[in-house]
Ligand SMILES: NC(=O)C1=CN([C@@H]2O[C@H](COP(=O)(O)OP(=O)(O)OC[C@H]3O[C@@H](n4cnc5c(N)ncnc54)[C@H](O)[C@@H]3O)[C@@H](O)[C@H]2O)[C@@H](O)CC1
């Protein structure tokens with residue numbers, strides 16, 4: 001079967017974002033637990049946490065090495081550097097599986113064996129085929145990471161048809177796959193897939209993938225605070241996060257006369273994009289009511 005891979009639309013993305021109501025509190029809006037960064041890559045922790053805040057998390061918890069924790073808190077004192085209730089985890093960004101301590105492997109394994117959805121990036125991807133899992137998982141590899149993930153899972157070398165390959169990985173592992181690139185492919189185990197085309201290639205800059213992890217964590221946490229999610233649910237949420245991320249990059253570049261952007265610039269433009277999408281969605285809903 002050739003997977004359906006039409007583009008994810010702005011209207012679909014808007015419908016997967018949530019505007020807080022008078023009944024909400026910081027917990028009902030979604031708590032993101034970020035367990036990323038390392039002594040080698042502490043900046044990735046800062047970027048993911050910043051993005052999760054900017055994408056509307058009710059609370060962001062950060063658990064990581066001391067230096068990364070200090071940098072996260074210096075940038076975002078709103079962050080809670082303590083364990084507790086979490087509605088979506090983000091793991092792996094800014095880490096290297098080869099450097100991971102046994103206690104960290106055990107802690108990440110416990111998250112995958114738990115019930116809370118997990119966004120798995122970079123240095124935690126190796127755990128997905130190797131650990132027993134109960135949590136709904138979305139993996140966020142770039143091309144090289146995807147090739148390694150397939151090797152770790154004992155799957156055939158990727159065919160080069162990125163839609164087919166992402167769908168195959170999703171079905172084989174029972175996870176949602178967000179395969180990053182100028183065209184990001186999102187696929188779920190059932191064969192559902194969508195393409196999200198980045199509106200600007202200024203996005204190809206160090207750390208923007210770490211920002212995507214934080215945005216996705218916040219989008220998943222908001223949904224997870226409302227209802228129980230499975231790997232299928234994570235597909236549309238991942239496509240939504242990717243669309244927000246790409247539009248934030250375009251917005252950040254436009255604010256700089258169409259020039260280059262940094263990963264933090266992308267995170268900084270996420271609220272503008274979410275605001276626009278929610279306004280458009282509210283306008284559509286009002287128009288439908290008036291019809
Ligand atoms: N400020 C920070 O702390 C940053 C930390 N980062 C972290 O650095 C670690 C290593 O990242 P990388 O995998 O980029 O490592 P490398 O830059 O070491 O690249 C490893 C391999 O992946 C390939 N590759 C890199 N980006 C690719 C892409 N977009 N598509 C296809 N192939 C690609 C490279 O060519 C290379 O063969 C990750 O944990 C990542 O999260 C990066 O996100 C950069 C910023």
Ligand SMILES: Nc1ncnc2c1ncn2[C@@H]1O[C@H](COP(=O)(O)OP(=O)(O)O)[C@@H](O)[C@H]1O
Nearest residue numbers: 142180181182198201203204206207208209210
């Ligand atoms: N040529 C490109 N044009 C537009 N977006 C791109 C391009 N290449 C990569 N991207 C996007 O940039 C981000 C890079 O993420 P990643 O590869 O994880 O980098 P990092 O590890 O440095 O954060 C992803 O969101 C990806 O979809």
